[in-house]
Amino acid sequence: QKEVEQDPGPLSVPEGAIVSLNCTYSNSAFQYFMWYRQYSRKGPELLMYTYSSGNKEDGRFTAQVDKSSKYISLFIRDSQPSDSATYLCAMSAGFGNEKLTFGTGTRLTIIP
Amino acid sequence: GAVVSQHPSRVICKSGTSVKIECRSLDFQATTMFWYRQFPKQSLMLMATSNEGSKATYEQGVEKDKFLINHASLTLSTLTVTSAHPEDSSFYICSAEDRGSYGYTFGSGTRLTVV
Numbered sequence: 001q002k003e004v005e006q007d008p009g010p011l012s013v014p015e016g017a018i019v020s021l022n023c024t025y026s027n028s029a030f031q032y033f034m035w036y037r038q039y040s041r042k043g044p045e046l047l048m049y050t051y052s053s054g055n056k057e058d059g060r061f062t063a064q065v066d067k068s069s070k071y072i073s074l075f076i077r078d079s080q081p082s083d084s085a086t087y088l089c090a091m092s093a094g095f096g097n098e099k100l101t102f103g104t105g106t107r108l109t110i111i112p
Numbered sequence: 113g114a115v116v117s118q119h120p121s122r123v124i125c126k127s128g129t130s131v132k133i134e135c136r137s138l139d140f141q142a143t144t145m146f147w148y149r150q151f152p153k154q155s156l157m158l159m160a161t162s163n164e165g166s167k168a169t170y171e172q173g174v175e176k177d178k179f180l181i182n183h184a185s186l187t188l189s190t191l192t193v194t195s196a197h198p199e200d201s202s203f204y205i206c207s208a209e210d211r212g213s214y215g216y217t218f219g220s221g222t223r224l225t226v227v
Contacts, residue, residue, distance in 0.1 A: 008153075034215055043118070043205050043218035044156070088155060090216075096209070099146060100216060104155045 003027050006089055006103030014111050019076040023089035023103045026070065030091040030101070033065050035074045038086045038105070047087075048074065051095075079110045114140050114210035118219025125196055125226055133191045133222045135206035141186035142208035146216070147179075150203040159204075162189040196226040 006023045013019055021035075032051055036044035048063040050056045050072075056063045062075040072091075076083055086105040092098040115138040125131050135145055143164045148156040160181050161169040168181035178200075180192040189208075193200055207218040 036218075041203070041221065041223065043116075043207075043221045046215040046217065049214040096211065099158055099161060102155045107153075 001026060002104075003101050004089065004091065004103045007106055008104050010107040010109060012109045012111055013079060015079060015081060017079050017110075019074075019079050019083070019108060019110075021074040021076075021087050021089075021106050021108070023072050023091075024070055025072075025091060025101075027091075027093070027101070028067075028070070029093040032092045032095055032098075033063070033072050034090045034100070035061075035063055036088040036090060037083075038088060040085075044088055081110045081112050084109045114208075114213055114217040116142075116206060116208050116217045116219040118206055118222055120222060121220060122223045123225070125224070127197055127226055128195055130192055130194045131196055131224060133193075133204055133206075133224075135189045135191070135208070135219050137187045137208050137210070137217075140208075140210040140212065142189075142210075143186060145183060145189040145206055145208045147181060147189075147191050148205045148207065150205060150221075152203075156205065159191075164189075193224065196224070198226045200224065201226045 004025045035048040038044040050063045053067045060077045064073040088105045089103040090100040117136045145162040147159045159174045162181045162183040164183045170176045183189040205221045207216045
């Protein structure tokens with residue numbers, strides 16, 4: 001079993017829809033949770049960073065962490081064609097140069 | 113925000129030659145940088161952790177003699193793929209953490225093609 005599981009998709013939704021992306025994990029030591037967006041042939045770009053359980057909102061993006069269920073989510077509201085990318089969840093046990101464990105990534109396409 | 117510059121973005125080399133990829137932190141000091149490899153439609157695979165002034169730590173299964181890492185300063189880490197072969201063709205990405213902000217910043221990646 002992988003430490004981090006993420007549905008690879010692909011996921012296609014119409015423009016304006018709410019998108020829900022999810023990851024589950026097995027390592028209870030993970031404390032820091034991140035979502036990255038990666039466009040084709042580019043490096044990942046940090047979208048959201050969350051510590052421990054709870055919600056965090058930034059514009060159209062909301063990250064949720066439920067440590068009791070070992071489940072994290074990223075919601076995208078009012079999705080735009082420019083949101084079409086691969087979304088990677090990542091997590092680490094510590095802060096400060098701790099290596100990240102990534103999900104496999106979900107390919108998302110927003111249809112105009 | 114923190115910026116990590118990676119060069120070159122794309123390189124084609126002949127089998128048997130060596131290729132060097134540079135990763136620079138532009139506006140912060142990075143005592144640690146990470147090197148990843150990514151195959152098409154797959155996630156990032158950590159290859160090694162590069163520590164300034166000391167030897168890199170390689171993940172299991174990564175040949176340290178083939179993938180040479182040097183982290184000679186607080187802003188520069190290099191990955192050299194030695195005696196490259198077609199199976200080394202991949203997308204290589206570096207990352208570093210700016211202690212002044214949260215999360216890790218990634219370079220734009222280097223697409224290596226060995227012919």
